Amino acid sequence: MSDVNAIEVHELIKDFKGPFRGHSVRAVDQVSLQVKAGEVYGLIGPNGSGKSTTMKAVLGLIRPSSGSCSIFGRDALKVDSRNDVGFLPENPYFYKHLTAAETVRFYGKLCGMRGQALRQRIDEMLELVGLSEARNRPLRGFSKGMLQRIGLAQALVHDPRLVVLDEPTAGVDPTGSREIRDLILNLKSRGITVFLCSHLLEQVQEICDRVGIMKSGTLVKEGRLEDLISLRDRTELILEHAPEDLLTQIRNLVEVTHGAHLLSEAHPRTTLEDLYLDETRDHSKSAHS
């Protein structure tokens, strides 16, 4: 695996100018993050926290007011950097007049794919996202979940090293959501880097190696998921072959409760959801109340 980070965001600031030279709004403020090649990184935060703006800056859809974004060491604003990126926007809409196969073909061609290689790749992608049966159906008749899946197919058609997913399971039923989760894990197993934004914290917890939590345009917490959700002020012990005197004391306590067994003591964990809510809670409001 290359030493170059798949994504490198360095002190990103993005200001949006107000109308008629009014006050500008800072959507992203001094955000720095790195996504290593091959890992699954989740960016979470409440609506308006700057996740999408950060994602768009990574994809070169917006120009940073200051700071920089790079993809595998290449400036994200350069078109070349997109050769290795697949992107699935939230609630994607594709050309409704195209069929599923035509849609994947169109995006494959845009990436320079042609001929037999492209035809084979279209079949593979439709198979991967479970749309082989619907390959000749126009997208106008597709459900939200099917559109999401065709979105994934187009994002992966050129075999990118990095896949950026914005709410990949939005509007998808639990089964479809599980399939997309499995697909992301499959990408991870193939060494493909995944950068995703999601509100489904349970899913993020399940699949992400590292997460970043954004609030009001800043990255308030970032790191390995395991580290973030461990509560270090508590200790969990699993007692086995413990000294008899210690065990006796514990047993004495346990024995007063009929049928109870003390098996372990360890760092208890919070959930990612609790961590998220804690980090994004408006502390000023809670202080007043």
Added chain:
Amino acid sequence: MSSFPKTSFFSPSRVSIIAASTVTQLVRMKVFLFLAPVALLFVALNFFELPIYQGPDTLVPEQQLRTHKNLCLGTMMFFTSLFAIVSVALIIPSDVEDRTLYTILCKPVPRLDYLAGKLLGVILVLLMAMLVMDFLLVVTLHHRTASISTDFGRYLSDLGFKEAEVARGQAELAKHGPTWVLQYGVMAHFFKACILAAVALLISTFSTSTLFTIAAGVMVWIIGAFQSIARDGLFVDSFAGETPSLADKILSTIISLIFPDFQLFESIADASVRAQEILGDDILKLGGLTLIYLAIYTVLSWFVFADKEF
């Protein structure tokens, strides 16, 4: 796995992919349905006598054919110009609103390729529509010319003209039928529609609504049709023979640079209706001028679009 193949600054191949997709999009949107009323009008014109025509003795037959051509070319010009503006105004903002543009620009597609592809796609559909309308025009005009020529021949024979004189008269009349000169008029209107599509492309790069793009495009169309007359009237008093002031000259030049001048296109179309001789050089000049306008408006669109954030 790939590792940053160099993406060319401009790729005709990518442009053609986007153009082909645009053609498919417009065709499947059933935009060619607008040809139905055009066809109906052309056919109707062919079978119904115009009120001004009461027979060969009341109106010169050439005038009858000129009126037919004028109405047909006017209809073609109106529909293609409107189609050029509306189609561009519909497809680019809808790509932004539907976020389809995100998925395209997140592929290795330079923004110039996207704009050029969309414009080329619309121009190709315009060309197809123009060819269909042109075919209808030629067929109906051929029928009309044959009918009027027969009437005219009979009329001249009744007046006692010799057969050779009748044939000469009919040959003169045939010049007002479906000739190559008429095709130059059709080409002039096609070129004009292409320029309007490029203008709509420029407007749609900074406009946030389809309605504004259409309204502004129609305004440019009207200004383009009358700007040379307006410039002469406002800035140069040609009747009084006055020399325009420097300010007038600058303002006049600015207007002519911002808005396309369709006077030359109209002149060629009018000449084709009147069956006047049109030099091949004039058509080449017109084609060159069209290419220059297309290049200017596409590059301007790119300047605006290159820094646009989504």
